[in-house]
Amino acid sequence: MIGQLTKNERQIALIILLALAVCGLAMAVAGREDPFGAHGTLVILAALAGIFFVIAGYYLPEPSEERHYHYYDDPTKAGIVLAMGWAVIGLFVGDWVAWLFVFPEFNFDAGWSSFGRIRPVHTTAVIFGFGGNALIATSLHVLQRTSRARLPDQLSPWFVLLGYNLFCVVSVTGYMMGITQSKEYAEPEWYADIWLVIVWVTYFVIYLRTLARRKEPHIYVANWYYMAFILVVAVLHIVNNLAVPVSLGHAKSYSSFSGVQDAMTQWWYGHNAVAFFLTAGFLGMMYYYLPKRADRPIFSYRMSIISFWGITFLYMWAGSHHLHYTALPHWVQTLGMTFSVMLLVPSWASAANALLTLNGAWDKVRDDATLRFMMVAAVFYGLSTFEGSFLAVRPVNSLSHYTDWTVGHVHAGALGWVALITFGAIYASVPWLWKRESMYSARLVEVHFWFAVAGTIIYVFAMWNSGIIQGLMWRTYNENGTLAYSFVDSLVAMRPYYIARAIGGLFFLIGAVVGSYNIWMTIRTASRKTSETIAERPDPVIAGTPVLQPGE
Amino acid sequence: MFGLHYRLERKAIGLMLAIIGVASIGGIVEIVPLFTIRQTVEDVPDMRLYTPLELAGRNIYIREGCYACHSQMIRTLRDEVERYGPYSLAVESKYDHPMLWGSKRTGPDLARIGGKYSDEWHVAHLNNPRQVVAQSVMPAYRWLAGTALRSDDLGLHLKALRRVGVPYSDEMIANAQSDAYGQAAPETPFAEGVVKRYGQATNVRDFDGVRDVLTEMDALVAYLQILGRLTDAAHKPVAALER
Numbered sequence: 001m002i003g004q005l006t007k008n009e010r011q012i013a014l015i016i017l018l019a020l021a022v023c024g025l026a027m028a029v030a031g032r033e034d035p036f037g038a039h040g041t042l043v044i045l046a047a048l049a050g051i052f053f054v055i056a057g058y059y060l061p062e063p064s065e066e067r068h069y070h071y072y073d074d075p076t077k078a079g080i081v082l083a084m085g086w087a088v089i090g091l092f093v094g095d096w097v098a099w100l101f102v103f104p105e106f107n108f109d110a111g112w113s114s115f116g117r118i119r120p121v122h123t124t125a126v127i128f129g130f131g132g133n134a135l136i137a138t139s140l141h142v143l144q145r146t147s148r149a150r151l152p153d154q155l156s157p158w159f160v161l162l163g164y165n166l167f168c169v170v171s172v173t174g175y176m177m178g179i180t181q182s183k184e185y186a187e188p189e190w191y192a193d194i195w196l197v198i199v200w201v202t203y204f205v206i207y208l209r210t211l212a213r214r215k216e217p218h219i220y221v222a223n224w225y226y227m228a229f230i231l232v233v234a235v236l237h238i239v240n241n242l243a244v245p246v247s248l249g250h251a252k253s254y255s256s257f258s259g260v261q262d263a264m265t266q267w268w269y270g271h272n273a274v275a276f277f278l279t280a281g282f283l284g285m286m287y288y289y290l291p292k293r294a295d296r297p298i299f300s301y302r303m304s305i306i307s308f309w310g311i312t313f314l315y316m317w318a319g320s321h322h323l324h325y326t327a328l329p330h331w332v333q334t335l336g337m338t339f340s341v342m343l344l345v346p347s348w349a350s351a352a353n354a355l356l357t358l359n360g361a362w363d364k365v366r367d368d369a370t371l372r373f374m375m376v377a378a379v380f381y382g383l384s385t386f387e388g389s390f391l392a393v394r395p396v397n398s399l400s401h402y403t404d405w406t407v408g409h410v411h412a413g414a415l416g417w418v419a420l421i422t423f424g425a426i427y428a429s430v431p432w433l434w435k436r437e438s439m440y441s442a443r444l445v446e447v448h449f450w451f452a453v454a455g456t457i458i459y460v461f462a463m464w465n466s467g468i469i470q471g472l473m474w475r476t477y478n479e480n481g482t483l484a485y486s487f488v489d490s491l492v493a494m495r496p497y498y499i500a501r502a503i504g505g506l507f508f509l510i511g512a513v514v515g516s517y518n519i520w521m522t523i524r525t526a527s528r529k530t531s532e533t534i535a536e537r538p539d540p541v542i543a544g545t546p547v548l549q550p551g552e
Numbered sequence: 553m554f555g556l557h558y559r560l561e562r563k564a565i566g567l568m569l570a571i572i573g574v575a576s577i578g579g580i581v582e583i584v585p586l587f588t589i590r591q592t593v594e595d596v597p598d599m600r601l602y603t604p605l606e607l608a609g610r611n612i613y614i615r616e617g618c619y620a621c622h623s624q625m626i627r628t629l630r631d632e633v634e635r636y637g638p639y640s641l642a643v644e645s646k647y648d649h650p651m652l653w654g655s656k657r658t659g660p661d662l663a664r665i666g667g668k669y670s671d672e673w674h675v676a677h678l679n680n681p682r683q684v685v686a687q688s689v690m691p692a693y694r695w696l697a698g699t700a701l702r703s704d705d706l707g708l709h710l711k712a713l714r715r716v717g718v719p720y721s722d723e724m725i726a727n728a729q730s731d732a733y734g735q736a737a738p739e740t741p742f743a744e745g746v747v748k749r750y751g752q753a754t755n756v757r758d759f760d761g762v763r764d765v766l767t768e769m770d771a772l773v774a775y776l777q778i779l780g781r782l783t784d785a786a787h788k789p790v791a792a793l794e795r
Contacts, residue, residue, distance in 0.1 A: 100689070100691070101658070101689055102689075104681075104682075104688070104689045104690065104691055104692075105692070107691060109692065109694065110695075111616075111695055114616065114617075114691040114693070115617070115620070115621070115691045116616045116617020116618055116619075116620050116621070116691070117615075117616065117617055119617060119620050120617065120620075175617075178615035178616070179615075180614060180615065180617065181614075181650065182614040182617075182619055182650055182652065183650055184655060207564075208564055208565075208568075211564040212564065217562055218561050218562055219561050219562065219564060219567060224561070224567065224571075227567065227568060227571060228571050228575070231568060231571050231572055231575075232571065232572075232575045235572065235575065235576070239579075243716075244712045244715045244716050245712065246705065246708045246709050246712045247705070247708050247712075250705070250708070252611065252709070253712070254649040254650075254709075254712050254713050254716050255649045255650035255716070256649075256716050257649070257650065257716075258645065258646060258647060258648050258649045258650070258651065258716070258717065258718075259593065259642055259643075259644075259645035259646045259647075259648050259651050260586060260592060260593060260642040260645070260651070261583070261586045261587060261592075262645075262648070262649070262650045262651045263645075263651045263653050264582065264583055264586055265583060266650065266651070268578075268579050268582065268583060302554060305554065305557050309574060312571055312574050312575050313574045313575070313577065313578070314578075315578075316575050316576075316577065316578030316579055317578035317581070317582065318578075319582075320582060322655065323653075324627075325627035325628050325629055326625050326627055326640070326653065327625070327639075327640050327641055327642035327644075327645070328642075329586070329589070329591075329592055332582050332586070335581070335582060336582075339578070398627070398629055401627075401655075402623055402654075402655070402656055402657040402661075403656075403657070406655065406656065407656070474631060474632075474635070475629075475631040477631075482634075483631060483634055483635055487635070487659075487660045488685060488687050488688075491658075491659075491687060491688075491689065492687050
């Protein structure tokens with residue numbers, strides 16, 4: 001890896017790592033009486049490992065000028081391996097958390113492993129660890145192919161990938177030590193947030209610099225989505241995480257917002273983390289790998305435009321549907337509900353565009369589990385966006401809110417859509433990146449597919465049942481006009497569904513382990529050839545996209 | 553329209569600016585007015601501040617992720633009001649940085665739990681929930697009672713909160729540590745200071761039943777016992793608030 005960096009880049013890498021080590025040292029000293037100090041130590045260790053690694057390869061020969069004729073895919077390869085690693089960790093912790101609903105003492109009686117601390121470990125590991133790494137890896141792959149340009153340099157993609165993973169490790173270890181802001185999906189504290197901003201800006205700069213050197217006049221649809229993902233997540237992250245730390249030696253900070261304003265800001269963030277992290281980024285993935293794998297052009301260019309701008313505009317209004325019937329002013333709730341219903345149009349336009357792209361390639365969907373992953377993902381995307389609009393309607397929300405129905409909805413999207421499209425994209429790109437004819441075992445891809453689909457369906461059905469039963473029990477009155485059930489009654493009724501949910505999660509985890517094994521074996525048995533050159537011919541996906549004539 | 557887009561998608565910077573512009577509108581329209589429209593948060597003169605001990609308890613509540621299973625927001629629905637008490641008002645979380653409204657009820661809502669059970673009940677429940685409620689799936693928090701509360705930096709916590717708008721006085725900040733101790737030690741001279749600074753309605757007692765040592769259990773129980781009791785605005789008829 002160091003051999004691919006130029007001398008200049010190796011020197012800059014050393015400077016960055018030294019600066020990081022100094023920051024870690026300052027954190028460790030200032031926070032010696034706080035968990036903050038432990039994170040300082042972690043940062044020092046990470047920086048020292050990096051310095052060691054760079055020095056060990058410092059005198060390797062420089063890469064030749066010939067590299068400019070090839071794409072730079074090593075960060076993508078590393079990102080895919082990291083994504084699968086986080087998937088296994090995140091799904092394992094998720095299933096452990098699920099079993100805690102059945103056996104609450106299954107946590108070793110220790111602070112670090114209690115439910116409230118490992119639940120965010122699960123959400124962060126799957127959303128940011130698995131999802132984030134998959135997005136970074138695939139976006140760099142897609143960006144180069146659709147621009148027909150190599151990444152601008154060798155160092156910045158590594159900085160983004162490894163810096164991002166440092167953020168994930170700091171976040172996850174922090175929760176176990178009790179460091180959290182409590183804002184859902186924005187739990188990491190102020191110093192991790194600042195670090196992520198630095199990484200994220202670098203990520204977008206890579207995008208702009210590569211696009212500036214593109215040989216393709218048009219920016220392909222997938223890149224619109226990846227750009228929206230990077231830009232809007234940056235805006236959301238910065239605003240929602242504005243906070244004042246207790247001191248420069250404390251991990252703890254206090255949010256700048258309070259009460260109702262904080263609730264609205266948080267759910268504006270929270271819902272759009274779903275929109276721009278878990279939807280826009282993965283739509284970018286879908287718009288490249290699905291037509292590529294099916295060998296069909298995107299069904300409709302105009303539908304892509306309508307759904308892209310619809311999603312970018314409408315989603316940002318929808319967050320207040322998380323706060324129906326609360327102390328949030330009624331007018332904001334109404335706006336949130338209205339825009340959530342309207343969102344169905346661009347969401348279904350995207351799902352339909354994906355499924356109609358498969359017209360003429362349905363025989364491949366039947367035979368090829370990789371393409372089937374992506375097809376089923378598009379179906380789940382359509383289903384869960386419909387469910388989302390439905391749940392955002394105020395009277396429906398009065399039943400579903402605070403229940404497991406919400407949890408089921410999130411997992412229909414996260415397992416059925418996000419994870420399946422990612423597995424599809426990874427299975428499509430691994431043989432391509434590592435120069436193989438196909439995956440190590442097509443049978444195992446098939447096995448993974450059925451475990452993943454079965455697990456998702458078991459999970460979602462269990463949570464639909466438990467959520468609706470819960471919601472109904474809470475509002476049932478007896479003939480005397482008093483509430484019929486105590487809270488504990490509703491909890492007892494949930495037990496069979498909690499067991500079913502944990503089993504569904506286990507299926508999904510087994511699938512991911514099988515997938516990781518298959519990917520690992522594909523890499524290990526790879527026959528190494530020279531890397532793909534930057535073709536003079538446009539990528540067939542772009543070439544096939546019906547593009548309007550100017551003036552039309 | 554599509555012709556315009558045909559040109560836009562050839563410009564990276566143009567596309568970037570368009571995305572930021574289009575995506576900003578929703579948040580600006582929905583969030584900014586919440587700071588400017590006065591009626592968003594009710595005006596309540598009797599709203600009290602968290603004492604340093606209650607604040608420390610709140611931070612333990614956050615640290616342990618209690619919000620993942622317990623909401624603190626009673627909605628304006630008949631069954632919720634009958635089950636948990638008067639629906640929550642915006643003013644009740646006015647000093648909550650951040651708010652802990654929650655999104656999931658694996659356990660019941662806690663917005664009005666303060667004063668509903670005794671301190672002994674809370675201590676027993678936190679030590680082993682299944683001893684009190686046999687079917688509970690809540691984790692046990694046995695280590696809280698044995699862990700001394702870190703209180704030397706509470707002044708800094710109050711100071712940080714003042715910077716984001718909570719009206720703690722210099723005196724409160726200077727006495728934060730002794731106030732935390734005094735609130736759980738009613739027979740010591742420090743106890744008077746807490747009442748003087750935070751009001752007569754402040755709970756001053758030995759929350760965990762273990763004298764002399766200030767534990768995390770003291771802090772968490774002190775916090776739970778104040779939930780829903782910082783103001784009684786929610787118990788008054790709506791007309792009284794609007795006046």
